[in-house]
Amino acid sequence: MSWRRLSSLALGLALSASVATASHIEVTVGKDGNLEFVPANIKAEIGDTITYKFFAKNHAVAQSTFGDPCQLQDNGIFSGFTPNTSPNAAAATDFTIQINDTKPLWFYCPQQNGNHCQKGMVHAINAPETGNTFDAYKAKAMQAASPSTPAVGTLPVGGLRKLHIDVGFNGELMFNPNNVTELIRTVIEFSYNPANHSIVQSSFDKPCQPIEGRVEGGFIAPFVPTQQAPSGVTFELTVTNNDPVWFYCAQTKKSHCQAGMVGSINAAIEGDKTFQAFKDLAAKAGESKIGPDSPAIGALRVNGTFLASIGGVVLDTTALDPALGMEIPPPEMNYPPYIGGMAGGNQPANYQWGDKLSDEAAAILKALQYIDNFIVIILLKGYEKVNQGEWSDVYPGSITQTLGSLVAQALIHRRTYTDSLQHFGKDVAKPCEDLQMDAALKDVDTWMMTVLTGLQLSMGATLDAMTRISTSDPWTVPALATGLGSQARMSAVVNLMQNHVAAAAPREVLIPHALAQNYVASHWAKGGSCAPPAAAKDAAKTWPALVIKEKVMQQDTNRVKEVVIDVPKSAEGGLFVAWLGPWGGLKYTSVDGKSGKATVPDTLSGHVWAVLTNKADVKAADIDTVTVAGPEIMWVSQQWSTSDL
Numbered sequence: 001m002s003w004r005r006l007s008s009l010a011l012g013l014a015l016s017a018s019v020a021t022a023s024h025i026e027v028t029v030g031k032d033g034n035l036e037f038v039p040a041n042i043k044a045e046i047g048d049t050i051t052y053k054f055f056a057k058n059h060a061v062a063q064s065t066f067g068d069p070c071q072l073q074d075n076g077i078f079s080g081f082t083p084n085t086s087p088n089a090a091a092a093t094d095f096t097i098q099i100n101d102t103k104p105l106w107f108y109c110p111q112q113n114g115n116h117c118q119k120g121m122v123h124a125i126n127a128p129e130t131g132n133t134f135d136a137y138k139a140k141a142m143q144a145a146s147p148s149t150p151a152v153g154t155l156p157v158g159g160l161r162k163l164h165i166d167v168g169f170n171g172e173l174m175f176n177p178n179n180v181t182e183l184i185r186t187v188i189e190f191s192y193n194p195a196n197h198s199i200v201q202s203s204f205d206k207p208c209q210p211i212e213g214r215v216e217g218g219f220i221a222p223f224v225p226t227q228q229a230p231s232g233v234t235f236e237l238t239v240t241n242n243d244p245v246w247f248y249c250a251q252t253k254k255s256h257c258q259a260g261m262v263g264s265i266n267a268a269i270e271g272d273k274t275f276q277a278f279k280d281l282a283a284k285a286g287e288s289k290i291g292p293d294s295p296a297i298g299a300l301r302v303n304g305t306f307l308a309s310i311g312g313v314v315l316d317t318t319a320l321d322p323a324l325g326m327e328i329p330p331p332e333m334n335y336p337p338y339i340g341g342m343a344g345g346n347q348p349a350n351y352q353w354g355d356k357l358s359d360e361a362a363a364i365l366k367a368l369q370y371i372d373n374f375i376v377i378i379l380l381k382g383y384e385k386v387n388q389g390e391w392s393d394v395y396p397g398s399i400t401q402t403l404g405s406l407v408a409q410a411l412i413h414r415r416t417y418t419d420s421l422q423h424f425g426k427d428v429a430k431p432c433e434d435l436q437m438d439a440a441l442k443d444v445d446t447w448m449m450t451v452l453t454g455l456q457l458s459m460g461a462t463l464d465a466m467t468r469i470s471t472s473d474p475w476t477v478p479a480l481a482t483g484l485g486s487q488a489r490m491s492a493v494v495n496l497m498q499n500h501v502a503a504a505a506p507r508e509v510l511i512p513h514a515l516a517q518n519y520v521a522s523h524w525a526k527g528g529s530c531a532p533p534a535a536a537k538d539a540a541k542t543w544p545a546l547v548i549k550e551k552v553m554q555q556d557t558n559r560v561k562e563v564v565i566d567v568p569k570s571a572e573g574g575l576f577v578a579w580l581g582p583w584g585g586l587k588y589t590s591v592d593g594k595s596g597k598a599t600v601p602d603t604l605s606g607h608v609w610a611v612l613t614n615k616a617d618v619k620a621a622d623i624d625t626v627t628v629a630g631p632e633i634m635w636v637s638q639q640w641s642t643s644d645l
Helices: 132-140 275-281 323-328 336-343 359-388 396-425 442-471 474-496 513-524 620-625
Strands: 024-029 051-054 058-059 061-062 082-084 093-098 104-106 123-125 160-167 188-191 195-202 220-226 232-237 243-250 260-267 301-303 306-308 548-554 559-565 576-580 588-592 597-599 607-613 627-635
Touching: 082 093, 104 576, 123 132, 132 359, 188 220, 220 232, 260 275, 306 336, 306 396, 336 396, 359 396, 359 442, 359 474, 396 474, 442 474, 442 513, 442 607, 442 620, 513 620, 513 627, 548 627, 559 607, 559 627, 576 620, 588 597, 620 627
Parallel strands: 024 051, 160 188
Antiparallel strands: 051 093, 058 082, 061 104, 093 160, 104 123, 188 232, 195 220, 195 243, 232 301, 243 260, 301 306, 548 559, 559 597, 576 588, 576 607, 607 627
């Protein structure tokens, strides 16, 4: 049997608010021996997924038109038949579809033995309340001619047919199920359980040994040492023909393969090459082996995140431990391959470092690292809650997968600063152990806004850094610039999750690095261990946080037209708010000294930064020289909406 590698999930617009709130509906097919779908008639929204669970004896889900029930319509959805001997335990194989519009969908079971459809075994999604109702469809089905179509053996189409195999089921040395017959196009999903197992394809004649050279398409999935159930680690393959497949666990401790931890797909029922014959051969086999690389075929996923390679045959499932936020590896040490797989790549093999690192560049890189220390720590802590903690039911798997990638990418981004500083023998910014995280982690929405704020700070400060040190330290420009695109994409994802447009502006906002690190320090730092490093220009200067007490909305456009700020008592003379919009979009408005009111320029949209200053008309790169308080981030307005068209 040959296999096809599954691509990672296409995220794109699936990250919009509609998908972030999508529902998952489970429908049982033939449970308790009843010829019925439960629930039989359901409502579903765009983006919702429906999974069908099959019970005794041999059912399927097929799509018809309303007018011709019991007959598969042209290009209709079909699950394939799923035999099962149990009336109350679902088959290991299920079938999932996604709703792309809210038009009515009509389904039935096409089992000809017993004429299931004609006995009323039908199902509808988004059936009308009048006219072509579910009851009317069921009545037509019970009058339909037999036999139903399609016949047993027809291949699945229009959805995801998936067979679930537990690796190390219930703590035992076994795959469950271990001997299966499946249709072409079925995805085989192996789920790792506690212990330390692997999944390796062999030939029938040489059990417990990988296929030599694997020119025939043999697969190898790695050892996964874990005590976590479920582990979140899966290995997926797609059946592309009916040839038999033989596989085993290569763990030599307790001789798993020889002890019977073997499996087969589409093995013969009779003859000399049955599953039992393979298991008997394995019991007599020599020491198990595993190939040098994993996986070469198939899709390895951790909590939905696709890993193209792990650089070996052991998957470290502890790689996103929150403790990583406090660890600064030396330049020569790589993160576990798992992190690179989640991030889509590792730190550069060659930064093309120059001959020196100027003092100004060192100070700026340290400031950027201080900001990224915070981003890494807040991402790790929140992801732990989303992945397996109290927020685990908030997002669908595709969103959780993306957030895992954001965490891994943040770890890789931070290495730009730490690797460069250490290469030139400079001190790094030690991660702060006393960051005040409780408020930022009070709920998932606050966490996401905090992450977005950190990303915006990092991007703005990076632009400032490139402006300041591109001449003295030109090698830093590509190292810094190439990370901006990834951070911008991160921000776009978070914007979508907050029901904002992905990109609210054509350029990023430039924020002086001293102000950016001051924001982190003034909002989340606690105690002397969290003090920001010396900025390039003013080692001692810090500013209080800018407090926006009120936002006044313009009702017809839902735009913030005015703010009321808390004017610091120490402020003297005329005050202004510098509005930092997309690069080149700096605006100033005056502040009423008594009321604290300031107008928001109507040319700004999306997220902008406000800085309280004692002087106007200062360039963005020099705003820190006239700062009184701030900066503070604020969403002003969507740049346009469908009502504008």
